[in-house]
Structure formats: structure tokens, C-alpha cells
Amino acid sequence: MSSPATDQHLRDLTLLRRVRDRMDREYAQPLDVEALARGVHMSSGHLSREFKRAYGETPYAYLMTRRIERAMWLLRGGDLTVTEVCFAVGCSSLGTFSTRFTELVGVPPSTYRAKTRTTTGMPSCVEKQVTRPIRNREARPAAPQLA
Template sequence: MSAPTRRAPNDLLVHLRRARDHVDRHYTEPLDLEAIAAVAGISKYHFQRLFTATYGVSPAAHLSRRRVERAQDLLRATNLTVTEVCHAVGFSSLGSFSSRFRELVGESPSEFQRRWAGTGAPHIPGCFVFMWGLAERRSASQEKPPEAPGS
């Protein structure tokens, strides 16, 4: 019986980066630990420990930070409401969005938006943002190779 093979640390980094990049690209989708760990091909508990040790934050914290970063962009540059931004970046609860936003940014999403509105910068109409998002999803689904007949 041979000894179990162990992945080299660099090999694990490749899998962790793949999962982190997946989160960065698909932050608007519902993602849980199991789904993210599956991208890395590692059990969810092992993935949780490795990700946290490597990046200094848990996968869930990384995901919520990414969502809040994108929310800041939308609140600064669009005329979307806070509720629309909340859902556009993947949060399902306005309360959890607002509390996480305040925790990371230091002010509520409404205060942040009001402060940036005072600068007089032009805003992108929300309908353009949603149309662009739909076009992006549509083009990504069109890039998938067709399934073979009978599969």
C-alpha cells in the first residue's frame, strides 16, 4: 500500500486562486462555502482553513468585501436606490447589506451615496447598469460549448 500523495503548497495555491477568482467574478450569485470549495476541488472545511490562512480572511468575508466594494462603485456612479444596489451585488437582505457596509466603510450606504451625490458627478442611469449586466450574463452563457448529443 502506497503512502497517500500530498499536494505541494504551490499546487494548493493554484486551487485557492481559482476559487478566489471565481468569487470575484460571480459575487452577484448565491455562493456558499461548499460551492466555492468545489471550485477549488477541496473539502469545504479544509478549504475554509487554507483560504483563511492564505488570504487572512474567510471565504465569506472575502465575498462580502467584494460585494461591498462593488456596491460602493454603484452607489457612487449610478442613480440606483440602496435596495437596488443591495440586490444587484448579491445580498439578499437589506439589513445585512447595510450593517456589513457600515462595518467595512464606516458609514451607511445611504450616507455614502448622499456624500458622493454632493460632488455633482454625473450618474449612469440604473437601466443601463441592468442592461449591461444582462448582456454580460447572456454573452457568458453563449460562450459555453454546446453539449454533445445524447449527453
């Protein structure tokens, strides 16, 4: 028999998964924590606390990382300008987009675009893994696996 607290925690996890799935699908739409919380009938504070507890980062940080991942893909293969990419992924401020991109990727979007336009010599599946942004900088690196 489960306790009411356990039942509530499981319901919250289900709602948090819905929020995360919505951000994955609608990353280019104007989303904010209040709108996401309303969609699952939670307060924005409760959503933020529980999301961070479950996924290790705030809803805003998760959404921005998702947007940056998509921006990296657009910059690697498209003919869009950095400004066009910024707006295509749902960011409304070029400055915020560039700052967050630089924090996650390590170089500004224009530098990233210039570097990836040259041939890397890596298979695309390897390049995708190597160029993936780091979601949670506070997370500790995994311990080396012994064979």
C-alpha cells in the first residue's frame, strides 16, 4: 500500500514529464514557466522546484538548452543568419540567445557556424555527439568504467 505522499509524488512526476515533453515539442513557441505551470495546474514556484529536483535544472534552463541544440543543427546545415536562427528557435532576444549559446557551446553562434562549415572529417553521428551542448554544468562527470 502506498502513502498519499508517494502517490502525490508520482502524480507530480507524470505532470513534470508532460511539461518536459511540451518543451521538447513546442520549443520554438513563446513558453514561460507560468504558462507551463498553468497547463498542468501547478503553481509556477512548485513547478520550478519539482522540475529542478527531478531533472537537475530549471524549466527555463531546459528550454534554452533545447533551443540551443536546435540552433546548433540549423547553424551547421542551413543558410539562415544567426539572427534568423535565433528567432526560428523561439528566442526573442539576440543578445540572450548569443550569451546562452556561448555558455553552452563554448563559442559564439557566428564562430560555431564558421567552424562547422569547414569539413570536420568526422562521421556525422560522431560529430553530433562531440558537438552536443552540456546541459547541466553542475553535474559531476561520470566515473570511468573499468573493463
